[in-house]
Amino acid sequence: MIDRKDVLDMSRRGVLLTGGATAVFAVADAVAQPVRPSQKGAMPAMQSVQLNVNGKVHQLQLDTRTTLLDALRENLRLTGTKKGCDHGQCGACTVIINGRRINSCLSLAVMHEGDAVTTIEGLGTPDNLHPMQAAFIKHDGYQCGYCTPGQICSAVCVLDEIQDGIPSHASADLNAGSYMSEMEIRERMSGNICRCGAYSNIIEAIEEVAGAKA
Ligand code: FES
Ligand code: FES
Numbered sequence: 095m096i097d098r099k100d101v102l103d104m105s106r107r108g109v110l111l112t113g114g115a116t117a118v119f120a121v122a123d124a125v126a127q128p129v130r131p132s133q134k135g136a137m138p139a140m141q142s143v144q145l146n147v148n149g150k151v152h153q154l155q156l157d158t159r160t161t162l163l164d165a166l167r168e169n170l171r172l173t174g175t176k177k178g179c180d181h182g183q184c185g186a187c188t189v190i191i192n193g194r195r196i197n198s199c200l201s202l203a204v205m206h207e208g209d210a211v212t213t214i215e216g217l218g219t220p221d222n223l224h225p226m227q228a229a230f231i232k233h234d235g236y237q238c239g240y241c242t243p244g245q246i247c248s249a250v251c252v253l254d255e256i257q258d259g260i261p262s263h264a265s266a267d268l269n270a271g272s273y274m275s276e277m278e279i280r281e282r283m284s285g286n287i288c289r290c291g292a293y294s295n296i297i298e299a300i301e302e303v304a305g306a307k308a
Contacts, residue, residue, distance in 0.1 A: 139157070140155055141155075142154070143156055143203060145203065145206060146208075146210055147166065147216070148216025154203070156169070156204060159202070161180075162211070163198040164203070165203035166189070174214035174243045175187055175243055176240055178240070178241070186287075187199040188243075188244035188247045188248045188286065189211060189213050190250065193210075193251070195247055195250075214246060225306065226249050226250050226299070226300070230296070232302070234295045235292055236290070236295075237290035237291075237292055238289075241288045249283065252300065256274055263281055264281035274304045279297055279300050279301065280297060
């Protein structure tokens with residue numbers, strides 16, 4: 095049989111438990127601020143996108159926040175394009191869009207419907223290398239190779255930029271077009287970092303292809 099003392103004990107335990115729980119939730123609320131949209135149960139926005147990569151059309155269903163780099167690597171398994179910094183500082187993710195180079199980590203995949211995307215896999219094949227790939231091999235333009243796909247995609251576009259008369263910071267006269275000088279090539283390749291320091295060999299490789307082009 096429950097007497098008055100038991101009832102009082104139960105009430106006191108209840109108050110302590112309730113009070114404790116309130117305090118715990120109050121602290122948890124304070125720590126959890128601000129609440130992220132994903133924690134509210136919001137679903138990511140998905141979009142259908144058609145990507146033309148290396149001449150092949152792919153239909154993908156992507157979270158609209160997916161970068162072109164992640165779409166290439168994670169969805170299409172084209173892992174030649176590398177992720178270095180993932181915020182536009184190293185150039186490892188360089189690919190070619192409609193003939194011009196971009197950092198694919200800084201661009202959303204859904205922005206590239208209708209564009210012609212070229213990655214290192216699309217430049218040449220082991221049996222039929224692009225001249226820039228062959229020159230990198232000939233001049234030892236790499237050590238670990240992690241930056242190399244980005245370096246090669248960039249280098250191919252650098253020569254086109256110079257040929258098209260697009261000036262760089264190293265161009266002495268912005269109206270006189272640009273020249274195929276070592277200074278020009280170094281300046282234009284400055285967005286592609288090589289942690290192994292293979293720069294002099296990379297320049298030699300590009301100069302060889304530039305000479306052949308000229
Ligand atoms: Fe894109 Fe470094 S991974 S610039
Ligand atoms: Fe290793 Fe360039 S070859 S980072």
